[in-house]
């Protein structure tokens with residue numbers, strides 16, 4: 001059981017004042033978290049969804065005792081992480097997607113053995129867990145390779161594996177799927193579902209990727225600029241990824257006249273990014289996606305590539321703010 005109550009956190013950053021004699025540095029306060037409240041039951045998977053800079057990593061760092069909040073309280077199984085002893089912290093597992101906790105120059109198995117010693121993991125439990133990890137990640141093939149020789153995806157699987165070895169009761173995953181291809185993501189999803197369904201482990205995962213939400217969670221907490229925007233069941237926001245698709249069109253040149261005219265006929269809005277890539281948001285209840293794509297292909301002479309993607313986090317946030325999700 002996890003209880004997060006009125007958690008706030010700010011950072012002070014020094015800004016250099018423009019000008020020749022910039023001896024005086026102005027300080028700026030960044031409110032990273034503003035009165036965050038939620039309760040999680042044990043044994044569930046919860047996704048914390050938010051854009052870059054929303055406050056996800058700060059929240060994970062506070063929940064795991066790495067940072068102290070300005071105010072508010074956190075209880076994990078009745079204990080406060082940043083006040084608790086090593087013994088309690090051993091019940092937690094933490095993975096940061098951007099950083100490995102494994103020893104770069106060593107074979108994976110050496111890191112695992114160090115962790116086994118640090119956490120006092122019994123031989124039998126260790127073997128059993130490696131077998132489970134092999135089922136989901138085919139980890140045995142990777143154990144004798146050095147961490148530096150692994151691909152990003154293989155390394156992430158090993159990182160996730162490393163926090164599972166000591167049977168923690170709560171696992172925190174901070175953007176574990178960032179930059180991974182779909183086959184690695186699917187392995188991760190399958191393993192997290194196993195943890196959710198067959199063990200008592202609680203999982204708290206942060207992401208900005210809607211495919212993680214669709215694949216994994218039951219409970220979603222959306223944070224935006226340090227505040228909770230939505231906290232509920234994934235079904236409540238599922239219309240956004242059932243109904244909405246983004247068509248991403250890459251043009252060969254900067255001429256957007258043709259495509260703009262075509263989309264005006266369909267009354268579809270487009271966003272053009274700086275790199276000249278167009279994003280078209282389509283509600284599939286109102287438009288036939290296949291029809292639209294073949295129309296784009298046959299009408300436009302300057303298409304390089306067309307992709308269909310799930311709505312991105314900005315689209316989801318817009319929908320919540322504009323009341324389009326009925327939440």
Ligand SMILES: Nc1ncnc2c1ncn2[C@@H]1O[C@H](COP(=O)(O)OP(=O)(O)O)[C@@H](O)[C@H]1O
Nearest residue numbers: 011013030032050051052053054055056057058
């Ligand atoms: N160590 C730090 N010093 C100053 N500002 C920080 C620091 N860490 C994060 N921030 C700021 O706090 C806000 C929340 O950051 P973060 O928790 O990393 O968000 P997220 O993980 O959702 O991208 C951002 O505006 C970020 O720039």
Ligand SMILES: [Mg+2]
Nearest residue numbers: 056057058175
């Ligand atoms: Mg982060």
